[in-house]
Amino acid sequence: MFLSKLDSIDEAREKIYAHQKINGTEIIPIKEAHKRVLAKDILSFHDSPPFDKSAMDGFALNAKDTFGASNSLPKNLKIIDAIGAGSESNKTVGENEAIIIATGAPIPKGADAVLMKEYTTVEDDEVTITSQVTPGENISPKAEDIKKGDVVLKQNTFIRYQEMGLIASAGYSEVEVYKKPNVKVIITGNELVDPTKEPLNSAQIINSNQFTISSMVEDCGANVSIGRAYDTFDDVKNAIDEASKEYDVIITTGGTALSKGDVVLDVVEDLGELLCHGVSIRPGKPFGAGIVNGSIVFALSGQPVAAMTQFDMFARKYLFEMQGRKFDYHVVERISQLKIPSQLGRTDFIRTVSDDVNSTHVLNRGSGIIRSMVEANSYIIIDENDEGYQKDDIVDVVFFDSMIW
Numbered sequence: 235m236f237l238s239k240l241d242s243i244d245e246a247r248e249k250i251y252a253h254q255k256i257n258g259t260e261i262i263p264i265k266e267a268h269k270r271v272l273a274k275d276i277l278s279f280h281d282s283p284p285f286d287k288s289a290m291d292g293f294a295l296n297a298k299d300t301f302g303a304s305n306s307l308p309k310n311l312k313i314i315d316a317i318g319a320g321s322e323s324n325k326t327v328g329e330n331e332a333i334i335i336a337t338g339a340p341i342p343k344g345a346d347a348v349l350m351k352e353y354t355t356v357e358d359d360e361v362t363i364t365s366q367v368t369p370g371e372n373i374s375p376k377a378e379d380i381k382k383g384d385v386v387l388k389q390n391t392f393i394r395y396q397e398m399g400l401i402a403s404a405g406y407s408e409v410e411v412y413k414k415p416n417v418k419v420i421i422t423g424n425e426l427v428d429p430t431k432e433p434l435n436s437a438q439i440i441n442s443n444q445f446t447i448s449s450m451v452e453d454c455g456a457n458v459s460i461g462r463a464y465d466t467f468d469d470v471k472n473a474i475d476e477a478s479k480e481y482d483v484i485i486t487t488g489g490t491a492l493s494k495g496d497v498v499l500d501v502v503e504d505l506g507e508l509l510c511h512g513v514s515i516r517p518g519k520p521f522g523a524g525i526v527n528g529s530i531v532f533a534l535s536g537q538p539v540a541a542m543t544q545f546d547m548f549a550r551k552y553l554f555e556m557q558g559r560k561f562d563y564h565v566v567e568r569i570s571q572l573k574i575p576s577q578l579g580r581t582d583f584i585r586t587v588s589d590d591v592n593s594t595h596v597l598n599r600g601s602g603i604i605r606s607m608v609e610a611n612s613y614i615i616i617d618e619n620d621e622g623y624q625k626d627d628i629v630d631v632v633f634f635d636s637m638i639w
Contacts, residue, residue, distance in 0.1 A: 240514040242618055243547065243581040249509040250523050250548060253530060255482070257413040257556050264401060267393050269455060269639065270411040271558045276387040279405030281377035286341040290372045293332040293354060293361055294345035300366040313359045317342065332361055341373055348372035380404060390558045412557040415456040418477040419447050422463045422470060422488040422498060423536055442538050442604060443487040450545050451485070454553035455639040465489060471501045478505070478527035482556065485549060488536030490520040498533045502526060514580045514618065517601040518544040540601040543583045546613070550637060564636040565615070568593035570629045574614065576622035585610035588631050610634070 241249070259273035288294065295311060303309040315323045316334035323333055327344035335341075335348060346369045353365035380386055386404050387397060393411070401409060426441035427434065434440070444460050451458040459481070463473040470489065477484045489498035490511070499511045502524035511522035511533075518540035522533035532549045534541040554561035571594040576582050585606050586595040593614055596606045612633045616622060623629055 240512045240519065241510050242579075243513060243515050246510045246513045246521070246523070247548065247551075250530070250552065251555075253509070253525055254552060254555055255530070256558060257415060257482070259410050260413050261408050261410050264398065264407055264409055267401065267409045267411060268395065268398055270393050270409075270414075271455075272387060272389055272391045272393060273410045273412050273558065275385045275389050276401055276404055276406065276409070278380045278382055278384050278386050278403075280380065280403070281382045282380035282403045283374055283376060283378060286376050287374050288335045288337055288339050288341060288348045288372065289374045290348050290350045291337050292335060292348045292350045292352075292372065293363070294335040294342050294348050295327060295332040295367075296329065296345065297347040297367050297369045297371065299330050299332075300347070300349060300363055303363045303366045305364045308362050308364050311361050311363065313356070313361055315342070346370065346373075390560075392559055415454075415482045415553055415556045416480070417451045417456045417458045417483045417485060417553070418461055418481040419444065419451065419458060420461045420463050420470075420473050420477060420484065420486045422465060422486060424465045426462075426488075443534075443536065443541055446538060446542055446604075447485060447487060447534065447545060450542065450550070451553065453638045454550055455557055455559075456483070456553050465497065467497045467501060470497050471505065474498075474501055474526055474531065475505055478529040478531075481529060483549075483553065484526070484529055484531045485534060485545075486531065487534045487541050490522050490533045490535055498522070499524070502531050502533065506531075515544075515547065516576075516580055516582045518547070521548065523548065535601065537601040538604045539585075539607055542607060543613075546637060547583065554639070559639075561637075563615070563632045565630045565632055567628050568614075568631045570595075570614070570623045570625060570627050572597075573625050574616065574623045574629075576616045576620060578621055579618050581618045582614075582616040584614040584616060586612050586614045586631065588612040588633065593629055593631050 311332040314331050315325045317323045317339040319336045319338040322340045323342040333342050347367040349367050355362045421444050425439050427438050448458045463470045486498050489496045499522040506526035508524045513521045521544045524531045534544045551561040568588050569592050571592050584595045586593045596610050612631050614629045
């Protein structure tokens, strides 16, 4: 079945995202939390640092004892102790006294500053200083970074390496995160064969979609498994039905057009609910989506470039938001270096090469030309209300790298 009226891209998205699901949560060791999404706020169990600590290797002392010190007017102080990182001193710094201190060590009683060792020389139990400091200088005060009980990270925060350090400093060895979606990619097509160096017969095509689409799924932080179905109603039906019982999301490639043997959307309609089939976009008009046994099905084109673009238009946002992470295109403006025709009522995603100023679309834009995606680094998005652009027009650009998990 093919619906006679094409949905706009916004209409298709509205139908799909009305069925947006959010995954449940799980508790994992912090060492596994990189590039996951927090499911709960992080409240610190500790002050960080937990005490006033030295920010430098040097001497803990009274700042007033350094006033006036210089290369021409050095001052001498008595060394009464030494503190390494992880240890502390039970001595109190008095007038004209100093304690050797390592970076990260607790500031001893009586001291209110640290003088860097670069401005000192030591002989026996005496230190000669040639510079001065002010009270508090080179000291990291208690709770400077984190205060005990503070919310240091909010729910739905994406955990980068920076957040990993903050979570650890707050005292967490485990964190609660959203579960990764489990995605089944089902490749359809009797003509497809695995990559081989051997000559292909006249009807065979190497199955590249399994590698591009599965990699795109992984780029969305999800788990992926690959399956295969031949171009028969029963084979496709069995593959989708079985996948819907185990996987959160099903992505098919091929079998979405009008030609004989293109049965994927007929199967979706038979098993569940067909949300859309046919969207006014380029490339990828025969995109479809539906619900089977509670699992969302994204039916992508068998044409490699169309399939990749359809994924970016529809599936990427769904997979991000299943894990509590918002997805929106990061649109920047560039100057088009060529004329780009389009037509009213259709949204175009144009492969293009963009830099900090300009954008030049790839001229060979057939939906089966994988090389055009390799040569490009971005899309120019032409809204359905525009009829294209002239050379030197300002265009909306989305870089591929800005969409990666």
